[in-house]
Amino acid sequence: MNLLFTCAGRRNYLLKYFKEIIGKQGVIIAVDSNPLAPAFADADLSFEMQPVHHPEYLVELKDVIDRYQVDLVIPLNDIELPLLSKNKSYLESGGARVVVSNEKIVSIASDKWKTFRFFQHLNIKTPLSFLSVNDAEDAISNGLVNFPLILKPRWGSASIGIKQVDNRRELRLAYEWLNVEIEKSVLNQMNFSQIDEAIIIQEKLTGQEFGMDILNDFEGRHYGSFARKKLIMRSGETDKATTAISEQFSELGRKLSGQTKHIGIMDCDFFLANDQVYFLEMNPRFGGGYPLSHAGGVNVPGIYIEWSKGNRNVSEYDNYIDNLTFSKCDTVVNVPKQNRLNVESILSL
Structure with missing residues (x-):
């Protein structure tokens, strides 16, 4: 059984866990856009690829899946899930299984505002959330929430860009600055239709x-x-x-x-x-x-x-x-040198 880990990054432990199960009865393959991804050290095969938002990403990924007869594809990054979910049939056309959920649930999980509304619909308690400073300030004035509040990218990952604010002045300054950070981030390359509402403001829970x-x-x-x-x-x-x-x-x-x-x-x-x-x-x-x-x-x-x-x-x-x-604890690994996949040679096959 051959396994492929996409956006493998620092997930060395996952590669090791799967290797312990399949032993010599399969191959562990890792791909990442960073040629120094630590996970490459624990893969049997590893390849540097284009970033997820690059138009050639899917072609390169499909080539690895087919060329190495991959049985199971395991995505490891939030940003790639919408793309892989949308193109699941294409990626699985050669017989592989991509462990990714359907487009609807991936869309909900990738969007913190949709997640908030989803939990509300299920009557599952969740922090009150807002998409604008004005809505948050109205809620404060009406006694629905109090400072401190938490600001975070609506489509964020790995707690990147999270900010706590303790008064109205900090709220407006942090909101403006987080918008600047988002404009300079990968989110601005992902073609979200509501990028002008890219920040979610939430009440802070204590517990x-x-x-x-x-x-x-x-x-x-x-x-x-x-x-x-x-x-x-x-x-x-x-x-x-x-x-x-x-x-x-x-x-x-x-x-x-x-x-x-x-x-x-x-x-x-x-x-x-x-x-x-x-x-x-x-x-x-x-x-x-x-x-x-x-x-x-x-x-x-x-x-x-x-x-x-x-x-x-x-x-x-x-x-x-x-x-x-x-x-957890850190360790040091020797990362093997990588060869970037060449999409032109792939398309000529």
């Missing part, structure tokens, strides 16, 4: 933050939910966490799974405040907190491989244990 991996099978049916109590964050990812088994959390995970019918793993963030659960975000791909769940006893790579083989019994890979605390 304990959690992450949860909600796992569906490849047909979108719920398998299980695995929560973590976040202890420390680093660069937008969970750095230290404690496993948490709770029927309340599991039931909410089951409810969300049934409504999204997402494919594979979905990383969700929520707060427990005053004994109430407030969902913030959902990301239908492996999140940065997954290795802490993996260490806690759920082996999603093993489950994926069994499902790919048509096996439904995956109990040997599901041994999640409550109240175990884990912490």
